[in-house]
Amino acid sequence: MTRSWHVAALSLALLLLAGAAATAAEIDAKRLMNADKEADNWLTYHGSYKSWHYSALADINTKNVGSLREAWSHVASRSVRGLQSYPLAADGVLYYSGSYNQVWALDGATGEVLWQYKQKLNEDLVAKQTHSPYNRGIALGYGNVYMGTLDGKLAAIDMKTGKLKWETKLVNSEKLTVGFTGAPLLVKDKVIVGAQGGEWPDRGPIFGVDANTGKQLWRFYTAGGEENNGDARNTWLNDSWRTGGGGGWMAGGYDPDTNTVWWGTANPAPLYDWSGPDWKTAGARPGDNLYTTSVILLDPDTGKLKGYHQEVPHDAWDFDSATGEFIMLERGGKKYVVHPSKSGFVWVYDRNAKVQNVWRLIKNINFVQDIKPNGELVGRRDMTAGKHENLCPFIAGGMSWNMGSYNPKTGLLYKVGNEWCMDLEIVKTTPILEPMAQLNIGANFNITNPKGDKAHGHVSGRDPITGKLTWEVKFPEPPLASLLSTGGDLLFVPDPRGWLRAYDARTGKELWKHNNGQGHNGGIISYRAKGKQYIAVATGWGGLAGDDYPSFFGGVFAQMPKDSGVLKVFALP
């Protein structure tokens, strides 16, 4: 072989190797479809399309978790309102986002920074936003990191270099005030992302965007639907759909079997209505107010509405359905979708959104007497203008937006439940739209203890279909971070005071704890890098629900920083 042939052969081999590596690393539709089979990675906000928030990794397990130690950490700069995002892990690299739409790529084994990205934002606008400047998550695919921005754009950042590839303006945030904080969902070659806004005078649009070009392909207005696509404006008398609310502000789910996107929507605006029992004909927004506080089924390719279920018709309490994962399960040959909501109830659907069961995660609920297993609300507590006492749960919800975890080994769904109530005074309001939209709550209120009890939180392991309790652990304040269960029979619970605990997933026995120095209000994952299993958790306090903790719970929360974020990563020695 001549020298030139030798060089050519070597070059060809390197090219082939690079090609193979690129192929292995490419996150495409097929790989996302099988994300649950990649135990080493955490490729989407919900872990996979099954939305289990479960890692099959078992190197760290009930027998050795007592030896778990901090391996490395990364400080997220400018973490105003803490770190609320969900890390993702792909092929040994950890990606995560922070406040002001910053993104980092880190070596998963060492934490070394590979690149960092900072979105150019309209900071004057961000200063005017209430639900800001946090970001709750990103999506990976086709060599990109996708992120919705505070000022209403979808950005695609090169996974390898951290450079902006394209950005597409989707929401007129300068006028509507809200933008994006929730994670996008990648389905095939579409990026799907929902705008903020329950108690805001927008109409909660959800967008489908070409994952490669950034071109907006479709939009679905959750409040009132659209002409020839779920037009439901007749469920809002007096044209009240125009100031509707209904934002799909958290990442939805996807059912590949039926090619259906499941997305939860927020409450209508104003948040509190003064109609009382006459809500079908009176008040700020007479009618059912479709498709707010609903789960909607969309065709990911066209954005066409395929079906829906409104969990709370004419929601007058902010118990919206935008929170809560869509957990895809199979049991006894039947396929289910389990969807927890802020109301404190958990809905169980078939794959066509027909209600199969509804069960209670929390004890203190009185906005309705009950919700029947077929989904029917019984004994609604619709309030008129004026004072009302002891409404349960509190506006922050019987569950917050943080995610639970389903463990296929134990068959249990682990969720945080919140026991708290409120007194309020409903006030008739007029939406403020000029010069830019403002929050439209419609009440003054304060948080209270449940009657005969003290406000608190709990984490329980339950049957996801029936709600049957296996075990429960109480917390003095509701945890506001997401949970992780693993193939090592562990459940990790990051708490508000700063403790990260590991429990035996079968019994609820505490096996390990570590103080991270500040409260948790974000995500937690497990992944493998260079052959070793890691647990990565977002730390940092200051979310909107937690903002009530210093005045109500006091204690450590009075001095806890609200502008600090650290990603903490743990491993066995």
Next chain:
Amino acid sequence: MQSGRHTPGTNDNPSTAPASPSATGPASDFDVNQLFASTCGWCHLKGGREAGKGPKLADTQLADGEIIARIRNGKPGQMPAFGSAFNDEQLKAIVGYIRGLKP
């Protein structure tokens, strides 16, 4: 409870959402009690009588000018800036509301 498959509607209203003529912003019929319950009460609990996400406003030691500056400029990560949302007359009305708060 309501659920179903989608049937296209016949409403001819535009799919965009311009401001409803009846939905007014800052205007001559401005009602500060409404404004507070709409935009402020979520953080300043019990109408500003108790601390919540934001501080208790009743009996504040801040001077009028300081209150107005805080509303205009906000505080990063804690309070939005309302400088472009409310005019001077409205800001004065908000100060009047705070000064008038009774336990």
